[in-house]
Amino acid sequence: MDLTKFQKQIEGSSDKARPLPPVENWNPDFCGDINMVIAMDGRWFYEGTPVGRASLVKLFSSVLKKEEDNYFLVTPVEKVGITVEDTPFLITQWKVLEEKDNSKTLVLVTQTGDEVRLNNEEQIELRVPPEEIRDKDATAIPYVCVRRNLWARLHQNVYYQLLEKAEEKSNGDTTRFLIHSANRNFVIGEVNQSK
Structure with a gap:
């Protein structure tokens, strides 16, 4: 070729x-x-x-x-x-945009410069990453739809930065870590307390 x-x-x-x-x-x-x-x-x-x-x-x-x-x-x-090997895109940066209605939108940026405005719950899902990069507990991490059916994994640094800003919500057995964007909550992590 x-x-x-x-x-x-x-x-x-x-x-x-x-x-x-x-x-x-x-x-x-x-x-x-x-x-x-x-x-x-x-x-x-x-x-x-x-x-x-x-x-x-x-x-x-x-x-x-x-x-x-x-x-x-x-x-x-x-x-x-x-x-x-895993996903074609990797989220390497993020920023927050203030909208005209004073709401805030999280924008995730890939290694190729694609920007994803997080405004729909279907854009993000928790998945267990490939064995080469998963932790010993096989914790699910956020993957983000960049466009069509092409997804990105959050770089470890971005993931930890967002976890620091996340709100914790517990419902007994499970603690969820939520980030707020475009007047919606997005789950970026879960911990099962019964383990």
């Missing part, structure tokens, strides 16, 4: 009025798998070498598509399979 050719296909097909290409509308023939990996830590590798240009990673992430459990890079004329 020629990454330069693939890059030109992506750049030539993007609608300038729209920040992301409409990959959900593209269904080209499958051209095979390439040796590209999105590692557990959010870094992209091609042929075992890190993709060093942030602009190239951002471009490739804009044409990422997930079908069932498989990930692909897609242009209008080409579709290639890649490997994703």
